[in-house]
Amino acid sequence: MKAFAIVNRKGGVGKTTTAVNLAYVLATSCRLRVLLVDCDGQANATQILLPRGEYAGLGALLRGWACCYADLVEHTDVDGLDVLPASEDLWALDIEAAGGDRGRCYRAIRDMREALEEDDAYDVMVMDCPPNLGASCVSAILASDGIIVPVLSDACSATGVGDLVDQIASLRSLRPDLRVSGVLVNQWHRSPVVEGSVEYLRKEGHIPVYDTVIRRTDKVPESSWARMAVQAWSPFCSAARDYRALASELAEKEDIRHGEA
Ligand SMILES: Nc1ncnc2c1ncn2[C@@H]1O[C@H](COP(=O)(O)OP(=O)(O)O)[C@@H](O)[C@H]1O
Ligand SMILES: [Mg+2]
Known part of the structure; x- marks a missing residue:
């Protein structure tokens, strides 16, 4: 399995749009088994892919309350695409982690990843991060093979x-082989x-x-x-086609394959 964290400390640059559409294309056009992990308490990706509802979600995983990922993961209407939803209480986690077991929290997604690999459950994990x-x-970054950084072209x-690359580099004390897979230019025109x-x-x-840019539409x-x-909304618009091109570029550059744990 390959895992990618979509990261930028700026809001509104296209992290959620990228996570949702990349996951969607990898599941549909590329026929891979995809898990989207929503790491943002705003839960935008969860709202796009799942019905309204309350989910224990990532908060339970990061706090060590869930005994099995299968209890938290939800199927979507899209074949091959599952979501580990965000929970509203994610914002409180930083306060708890400041006073408590930060290490457990940081390790949680990586530990889940190991279980997913043992079970050969998914081919790709895409993690939508907060700003x-x-x-x-941090938990998502430490569980990733590559970090994707969407940027606007200003x-x-x-x-x-x-600056972001420097901050990511500072996490290398926790995991020396962290890697930025690429910068993705969004809203290109x-x-x-x-x-x-x-x-x-x-x-x-x-x-x-990345060679692929995502056009503004x-x-x-x-x-x-x-x-x-x-x-799903407009499969032939420019951005939809660009996300398909991005998935192909990523699958090739990162050697993403079916059924390879
Ligand atoms: N390619 C694009 N063209 C036009 N608008 C876009 C594009 N990508 C994202 N947006 C819009 O920009 C806003 C922020 O996108 P979003 O993915 O939620 O960013 P982030 O998750 O980084 O905060 C949303 O309103 C979204 O619809
Ligand atoms: Mg977002």
Whole structure:
């Protein structure tokens, strides 16, 4: 199994859109068995993929209350795509972790990953992270093979990538082989400033930038109003096609295969 954490401390850059659509395409077009883990207490990915309801979800896992991942994971309407939902109480975790067993919390997703691999349950795990490096985000990063960093193509986003990479590097004391898989340019459109930022990222950055960019289209916010993946809402719009291209690029570069624990 391969695991990817979608990380950026900025909100609104497309983490949730990327996690949901990447997971959707890997399950549908690539026919892989996918688990989306919603690590953000805002629970946006959960709301898109699951019916309204209360879920014990990730809070229970991180607190060590769940004895088995199968008790927490929910099936979606999409064949091959399951979700470990976020719970509203995730925000409280950082306060608890500050006073208590931070290590257990940090290890929780990695421990679950080991169980998933033992059971050969999934081919890919995609983790949607909150806009901070709190306990659930650190737990996701430490469980990942690669970190995907969505960015918008403005100067702050482009220059902020360096800071984020430094922060991720500081977690190498907990796991030396942490790796940024790539930066993903989101909301791309033809304009000098956007093209300039992408060029800056590709030339100046010390980390890889995916060949695929995700174009800006109103179909994406429309799909979030409809509580659907853009893949389902408007399968042939630019962003839906771009996410399919991203899944192919990722599957090839990261060697994602079916049935390989
Ligand atoms: N490619 C895109 N084109 C247009 N709007 C987008 C695109 N990607 C994301 N958005 C919009 O940007 C907003 C933030 O996206 P979201 O995925 O929730 O970001 P994050 O999880 O990083 O906070 C949402 O309203 C979403 O609909
Ligand atoms: Mg989000």
